[in-house]
Amino acid sequence: MSTAPPPFGAFVAAGASVGRLVVQPRMGFSDPGAMRDGLTRTKAATATTVGTLTIDSYTRVGDLTAARDAVAEGARLNGYPIATHPRAVTRSLLDAVMDDGFPVQVRHGSSRPEAIIRALTAAGLDATEGGPVSYCLPYGRTPLRESVASWARGCELLADGARPGGVPHLESFGGCLLGQLCPPGLLVAMSVLECVFFARYGLRSVSLSYAQQTDRAQDEEAVRALRRLAGEFLPAGVDHHVVLYTYMGVYPRTEQGATRLLESSARLAVRAGAQRLLVKTTAEALRIPTVEENVRALETAAAAAALAGSPPSPGEGPGAGPGADADSEVYQEARTLVETVLGLHTDPSRALLMAFERGLLDVPFCLHPDNAGRSRSFIDPAGRLRWSRTGSMPIRPDAGADATELTASGLLTALNHVAERYDRAAAPQPVG
Amino acid sequence: MKILLSGTASDSHTWNLVYLGLFLEELGHEVTNLGPCVTPELLVASCRRHSPDLVVLSSVNGHGYRDGLAAVERLRAEPATAALPVVIGGKLGVAGCRQEADVTALLRAGCDAVFGDGDLDALREFLAARDRDRVAT
Numbered sequence: 001m002s003t004a005p006p007p008f009g010a011f012v013a014a015g016a017s018v019g020r021l022v023v024q025p026r027m028g029f030s031d032p033g034a035m036r037d038g039l040t041r042t043k044a045a046t047a048t049t050v051g052t053l054t055i056d057s058y059t060r061v062g063d064l065t066a067a068r069d070a071v072a073e074g075a076r077l078n079g080y081p082i083a084t085h086p087r088a089v090t091r092s093l094l095d096a097v098m099d100d101g102f103p104v105q106v107r108h109g110s111s112r113p114e115a116i117i118r119a120l121t122a123a124g125l126d127a128t129e130g131g132p133v134s135y136c137l138p139y140g141r142t143p144l145r146e147s148v149a150s151w152a153r154g155c156e157l158l159a160d161g162a163r164p165g166g167v168p169h170l171e172s173f174g175g176c177l178l179g180q181l182c183p184p185g186l187l188v189a190m191s192v193l194e195c196v197f198f199a200r201y202g203l204r205s206v207s208l209s210y211a212q213q214t215d216r217a218q219d220e221e222a223v224r225a226l227r228r229l230a231g232e233f234l235p236a237g238v239d240h241h242v243v244l245y246t247y248m249g250v251y252p253r254t255e256q257g258a259t260r261l262l263e264s265s266a267r268l269a270v271r272a273g274a275q276r277l278l279v280k281t282t283a284e285a286l287r288i289p290t291v292e293e294n295v296r297a298l299e300t301a302a303a304a305a306a307l308a309g310s311p312p313s314p315g316e317g318p319g320a321g322p323g324a325d326a327d328s329e330v331y332q333e334a335r336t337l338v339e340t341v342l343g344l345h346t347d348p349s350r351a352l353l354m355a356f357e358r359g360l361l362d363v364p365f366c367l368h369p370d371n372a373g374r375s376r377s378f379i380d381p382a383g384r385l386r387w388s389r390t391g392s393m394p395i396r397p398d399a400g401a402d403a404t405e406l407t408a409s410g411l412l413t414a415l416n417h418v419a420e421r422y423d424r425a426a427a428p429q430p431v432g
Numbered sequence: 433m434k435i436l437l438s439g440t441a442s443d444s445h446t447w448n449l450v451y452l453g454l455f456l457e458e459l460g461h462e463v464t465n466l467g468p469c470v471t472p473e474l475l476v477a478s479c480r481r482h483s484p485d486l487v488v489l490s491s492v493n494g495h496g497y498r499d500g501l502a503a504v505e506r507l508r509a510e511p512a513t514a515a516l517p518v519v520i521g522g523k524l525g526v527a528g529c530r531q532e533a534d535v536t537a538l539l540r541a542g543c544d545a546v547f548g549d550g551d552l553d554a555l556r557e558f559l560a561a562r563d564r565d566r567v568a569t
Contacts, residue, residue: 057442057493061469066442070498076526078494109444139444140469178446249447288494288526365450367467408454415447 007167008103008127009205009239011050012275016241020048021269021305022276025294026107028054028079030071032093035080038291039097039104045295047302050276051097053125054079055108055116061140062112078288082106083119090123103127105171111135111142113154121161127169128158131194133352133361134173137368144356144370148349152201159202167205170198171243175209175226177363180249181377181414183385184213184222185333185395186363192229192338197348199238206238207276211245212265214418215384218330223272225331233338244274246301250419251284256426258282261418262297266304277301285419333395337361340394359392376406379417433562435461436484438475439468440491440499448490448522455552456488459559472506479513486562489520492549496524497534501541508542519558521547 006014015022025042029035039051056079058067067081082090098104105127106120113130120128136147155170162168174190191208198206208226212219223242230240246265252258262280269277279297281289289297340360345351355361359372366373374391386398435456439449446468453465464482466474479487487507489500500520507513520543525531535546547554 057444057495060444061442063442075498078526139446141467180447287523365446367446367449367465406454408451408458411451411454415451 006100006103007205007239008050008105008169009167009207009241011103012207012241013239015048016275019309021266021274021302022050023047023266023298023301023305024050024105024276024278025052025298026054026278026280027052027291027294028056028107030056030075030077030079030081032080032085032089034291036093036096038294039093039102041291041295042298043097043102045298045302047298049102049298051102051104053082053104053106053120055106055110056081057109059083059116060108060110062110062115064115079108082123083115087119087122090119094124098124105129105169109135109139109173111140111147112150114150114157117154117157117161121158124163126158126162126166127171129171129173130154131172131174131190132197132349133190133356134177134194137356137363137371138176138178138366141368144368145353148352151197152349155198155201155203159204167239168203169205169207170203171207172198172209175243176211176245176248178365179211180213180247180418181379181385182213182364183333183377183387184210184218184225184330185337186361186393187211187213188222188226188229188330188334189337189341190361191226192233192334193341193348193352195230195238195240196233196342197352199235200348204238206234206240207243208240209243209245210274211248212268213247213385214379215382216264216268218384219268220272221328221330222334223268223274225328225334227273228331229334229338232335233342241275242273243276243278244269244272245278246280247418248280250415251280252419252422252426253285254423254426255282257419257422257424258284259300260426261422262301263304266301267308270305270308277305336394360394362391362393379414383417383421433461433485433559433566434482435463436466436475436478436482436487437463438466438470438478438487438489440489440493440496440503441469441471442495442499443491443493444468445492448492452488452490456559459556461559470503472503475503476506476510476513479507479516484516485566486559487516487518488555489518490522491520492523494523494526496520496522497531497538500524500538500543504538504541504543517544517562519543519545519547519555521545521549521551521555523549 056077067084132148132151172194174194195206281293281297283289341355362372362375364375376389
């Protein structure tokens with residue numbers, strides 16, 4: 001590294017202070033040369049960017065032998081095997097690109113993150129992503145108890161393993177969960193709860209995530225609720241910002257539809273005060289995107305954000321801006337969930353486990369054995385995401401909930417709702 | 433039929449499994465949905481426990497060919513599951529298109545069918561043919 005990278009949180013705050021939304025790809029290649037190329041071109045994009053090392057699925061599930069074998073055979077992996085490539089390889093790949101204008105975050109998805117955190121700190125990195133619930137329940141089968149214990153150790157490793165002068169950063173993936181069809185109240189609550197957990201285990205810089213859902217106004221309420229609740233529940237002195245994810249569900253298939261959805265997320269970030277955006281590309285519905293497609297997505301998002309004006313500065317209250325609704329439905333629901341969970345036990349590890357045991361947190365459509373699986377959501381006729389069943393959660397289902405049994409085609413319609421709306425809008429309209 | 437539905441070892445995706453679970457149930461089958469990240473060992477153990485008539489593997493993370501091959505090889509190596517019908521489908525590679533060499537390898541290793549991404553008609557036809565065979569025998 002030519003110059004030490006600034007702390008991740010400070011870099012994002014600096015962007016916000018000059019009215020720039022920080023944009024970031026999801027990008028990972030097994031080959032170090034391809035990975036370096038991806039980072040270099042992310043850095044060179046006409047946008048304020050941070051780089052991403054997305055880790056491959058074998059490393060994510062802790063199967064380092066499979067990752068090593070695949071590298072030895074020259075097979076293409078779906079990410080960078082950070083715990084398999086020698087440390088010197090990772091260091092030299094970063095050496096070429098990471099500097100005071102370009103921090104790099106490691107993204108992985110592991111419910112047992114220690115090996116990845118050891119590898120990233122050894123390579124001089126100190127920003128990553130995850131969480132004891134959000135990297136466990138939705139996508140795997142690790143018992144929640146093990147993930148919570150593992151993430152507590154992972155947080156301590158990250159907090160202690162930083163280079164001198166560094167401020168390690170951890171982002172909660174809680175605002176994504178299964179990616180789509182989760183009503184925002186639960187997503188917001190999960191991000192807040194995981195960041196409280198991170199702070200408890202030593203992190204002083206965190207970000208709270210939210211993934212764009214089906215309705216613009218509801219999404220704005222969610223981002224504002226996240227900013228307000230972060231201020232209310234995180235310990236004083238913990239640096240934090242909100243990161244938005246461009247729609248994580250089934251993506252539009254047309255180039256125009258995909259581009260418009262990306263642009264709408266950039267505008268949402270600016271209007272509601274998220275300071276960083278994870279972008280999606282026009283290839284998303286088809287395959288793993290190329291570097292070119294990622295760079296184009298970064299530049300498209302940055303341009304849309306610039307046209308949308310300046311994000312609210314960190315000093316501005318979450319209620320600032322037009323259409324602000326500080327006591328929104330999303331805020332109320334998220335606050336109820338956070339208070340209920342934190343009220344269970346003073347130790348956030350215990351509180352999270354108790355909450356899932358009792359079904360006080362219950363992720364819809366999640367197949368994990370430690371999830372009660374009694375909640376269900378639906379998209380109402382106006383396009384807003386709502387609860388049809390809430391199980392034992394301390395919130396009520398929507399009064400107008402459709403009680404009919406969910407069918408495969410009904411689920412498919414809901415999963416494709418956003419993609420089809422944007423693809424339809426992109427299609428040439430018949431005349432007359 | 434009793435169908436064991438499963439993700440593959442390194443694949444964390446779930447929506448494909450939630451959807452396929454409903455789809456197979458509506459066709460009249462009894463489904464056990466194992467969820468994501470199922471290792472070959474867990475798959476074999478689950479087959480022993482549930483005695484399904486068919487295993488349906490679904491993968492979208494780009495490692496489907498590789499993980500699917502390990503899964504089917506393991507099923508074929510165990511006497512209890514050596515003859516159990518197995519099909520696989522989804523987005524199986526990182527390239528976004530069907531890799532014929534990989535399809536051949538999966539079939540040679542013992543897969544009864546390999547379906548393309550979203551090819552539910554082919555899956556439905558395969559199941560109907562199986563049902564007819566079962567009635568005939």
